[in-house]
Amino acid sequence: MATYAPTVNGQPERYAGLEANLRGIYIIWYRDVLRSSRDRARIIASLGQPLLFLIVFGAGLSASLGAGLTQQLGNVSYVRFLYPGIISMAVLFTSIFSAMSIVWDREFGFLRELLVAPVSRAAVVLGKALGGSTIAMFQGAILIILAPVIGIGLNPLLIVELLALMFLVAFAIASVGILIASRLQTMESFQMIINFLVMPMFFLSGAFFPLRQLPRWMAVVTRLDPVAYGVDPLRRLLLGSTLAPGIQIGGYHLGTLDDIGILAVFAVVMLLLAMRSFETTE
Amino acid sequence: MPSIEVSDLRKNFGPVPAVDGVSFDVEEGEVFGFLGPNGAGKTTTINILCTLLRPTSGTAKVAGYDVQTQRNAVRQSIGLVFQDPSLDVQLTGLENLRFHAHVYNVPGSERNSRIEEVLRVVELWDRRNAVVKTYSGGMKRRLEIARGLIHHPRVLFLDEPTIGLDPQTRDHIWTHILQLQRAHEITLFMTTHYMEEAEHCRRIAVIDQGKIVALDTPDALKRMVGADIISLRTPDNEKAIVDIRQRYGLEAQSQDGRLRLEVPNGAEFIPRVVHELAVPVESVDLHRPTLDDVFLKLTGHAIRDQEADPLATARAMGRMWRGGGRR
Numbered sequence: 123m124a125t126y127a128p129t130v131n132g133q134p135e136r137y138a139g140l141e142a143n144l145r146g147i148y149i150i151w152y153r154d155v156l157r158s159s160r161d162r163a164r165i166i167a168s169l170g171q172p173l174l175f176l177i178v179f180g181a182g183l184s185a186s187l188g189a190g191l192t193q194q195l196g197n198v199s200y201v202r203f204l205y206p207g208i209i210s211m212a213v214l215f216t217s218i219f220s221a222m223s224i225v226w227d228r229e230f231g232f233l234r235e236l237l238v239a240p241v242s243r244a245a246v247v248l249g250k251a252l253g254g255s256t257i258a259m260f261q262g263a264i265l266i267i268l269a270p271v272i273g274i275g276l277n278p279l280l281i282v283e284l285l286a287l288m289f290l291v292a293f294a295i296a297s298v299g300i301l302i303a304s305r306l307q308t309m310e311s312f313q314m315i316i317n318f319l320v321m322p323m324f325f326l327s328g329a330f331f332p333l334r335q336l337p338r339w340m341a342v343v344t345r346l347d348p349v350a351y352g353v354d355p356l357r358r359l360l361l362g363s364t365l366a367p368g369i370q371i372g373g374y375h376l377g378t379l380d381d382i383g384i385l386a387v388f389a390v391v392m393l394l395l396a397m398r399s400f401e402t403t404e
Numbered sequence: 405m406p407s408i409e410v411s412d413l414r415k416n417f418g419p420v421p422a423v424d425g426v427s428f429d430v431e432e433g434e435v436f437g438f439l440g441p442n443g444a445g446k447t448t449t450i451n452i453l454c455t456l457l458r459p460t461s462g463t464a465k466v467a468g469y470d471v472q473t474q475r476n477a478v479r480q481s482i483g484l485v486f487q488d489p490s491l492d493v494q495l496t497g498l499e500n501l502r503f504h505a506h507v508y509n510v511p512g513s514e515r516n517s518r519i520e521e522v523l524r525v526v527e528l529w530d531r532r533n534a535v536v537k538t539y540s541g542g543m544k545r546r547l548e549i550a551r552g553l554i555h556h557p558r559v560l561f562l563d564e565p566t567i568g569l570d571p572q573t574r575d576h577i578w579t580h581i582l583q584l585q586r587a588h589e590i591t592l593f594m595t596t597h598y599m600e601e602a603e604h605c606r607r608i609a610v611i612d613q614g615k616i617v618a619l620d621t622p623d624a625l626k627r628m629v630g631a632d633i634i635s636l637r638t639p640d641n642e643k644a645i646v647d648i649r650q651r652y653g654l655e656a657q658s659q660d661g662r663l664r665l666e667v668p669n670g671a672e673f674i675p676r677v678v679h680e681l682a683v684p685v686e687s688v689d690l691h692r693p694t695l696d697d698v699f700l701k702l703t704g705h706a707i708r709d710q711e712a713d714p715l716a717t718a719r720a721m722g723r724m725w726r727g728g729g730r731r
Contacts, residue, residue, distance in 0.1 A: 157494055231489050235491075238479055
């Protein structure tokens with residue numbers, strides 16, 4: 123397949139107008155949301171796994187490590203500590219899966235309908251990223267309903283903050299997913315991505331354990347995990363800053379705004395790479 | 405101004421030329437066909453014309469726009485029906501068309517009326533709210549044809565539009581295609597390896613191994629073959645060939661155990677050959693030339709044999725390695 127720059131013979135490529143691209147972004151977003159809302163089985167399946175982790179790990183680790191664990195966490199039960207991590211897990215997996223639907227579209231031919239349409243590749247990528255983020259945010263929102271059960275009070279402002287944060291985390295993750303999907307030809311490679319990228323991203327994000335007093339190599343890896351910058355502010359919103367003092371870089375603890383900034387920059391970089399990748403592969 | 409202008413178009417996949425210096429024009433409102441075996445370069449040419457592939461060299465204009473430098477203008481001006489389905493099977497027929505109307509800038513006030521119009525023509529209006537997964541192959545094809553026309557393209561590309569469908573469905577789909585083509589006065593560019601399908605074209609380019617070997621109306625192409633085709637079965641074909649050459653000055657070709665020869669007037673020739681030939685004639689068949697015969701005459705092989713051609717296989721594999729050059 124030809125590789126080419128967005129310019130031809132020194133002439134800039136003519137892009138579709140802004141309005142056409144906005145309409146393209148909207149309808150690509152709408153299609154993804156419509157499809158997922160129809161796929162009840164998947165909604166339930168992608169809630170089941172986080173809940174399973176919450177119940178099994180929460181109850182299991184609390185029982186075996188008991189008081190020591192609770193004391194280590196500053197008198198907070200492990201289930202409460204785990205809860206924000208489990209929300210991140212739902213957001214992480216849902217947004218990755220949604221982004222990966224591009225590979226399905228490729229296999230089932232629909233991607234061609236998108237790629238010959240008079241909208242730019244940027245609009246296709248952005249529509250997909252927004253669609254995936256919206257779906258993942260809703261998935262996370264369903265888990266938020268559990269907060270009172272775990273003993274966390276909810277108020278309207280907190281809910282808005284949580285939704286916004288989950289959307290941003292999902293957006294950043296969906297961008298990585300789309301970048302990968304732009305290079306994947308078949309669904310078979312998808313399991314590899316889950317095993318060697320998504321699971322490590324999840325385990326190293328601080329969802330299961332505080333990112334403190336870690337071996338040096340592990341500390342470094344966790345700092346490179348984008349999901350970590352989502353788990354930390356999410357835990358801070360839900361449980362307060364004693365449990366989430368901020369990811370430490372140098373001597374500095376990152377605040378919520380720092381996390382948001384990092385996630386946003388990460389998302390933009392990944393999106394630009396994904397757009398570039400689509401320009402050159404198809 | 406021609407609807408499609410192609411000049412010395414080439415596309416190589418690695419060292420293998422898939423399209424090897426192709427030039428042709430298609431008039432506005434014309435039904436134009438590419439006829440050739442699988443791997444001849446038909447789909448590659450369509451992919452270049454619809455901006456999905458960059459040519460290695462040469463130029464092509466569609467609806468007056470350059471396919472390399474004015475890609476969005478080209479995309480807005482064309483409709484496409486791909487060889488493989490490209491529908492979202494989890495959405496309904498109506499939702500698929502709505503999606504298309506949005507990405508192709510159909511004005512909001514006209515979206516619903518245009519969707520209804522095309523759905524009624526292809527007789528899917530009653531099934532509009534059914535999920536596409538439940539459609540038959542023919543229905544999916546009709547939906548794709550309807551979809552390709554909502555944004556009122558100037559040129560409609562049909563890549564093997566009825567491949568894999570039964571003959572009855574094929575006829576049905578062609579009725580719809582031609583009805584829509586006339587109503588909207590659009591240019592139709594199609595590829596096929598079905599001879600009967602090529603008959604719908606005003607002009608046909610016969611393409612083999614990336615090159616156009618002939619370009620003319622179906623009737624003119626058939627006249628190239630000669631008036632009639634006679635096929636004979638004899639117990640000794642070698643001897644019969646020599647005898648036919650000496651007696652009538654005709655070159656008979658041996659194919660699938662039968663002898664094939666072209667004669668100006670078959671009805672008069674048959675009694676003579678049966679009576680005069682030094683070898684007994686076991687069976688005789690006479691037919692008017694078809695595009696199959698044209699293809700055989702032009703390329704020296706039958707169109708269906710191509711599947712086993714090593715170069716065609718290499719091309720098909722090249723496409724697979726690249727994850728589907730068809731995209």
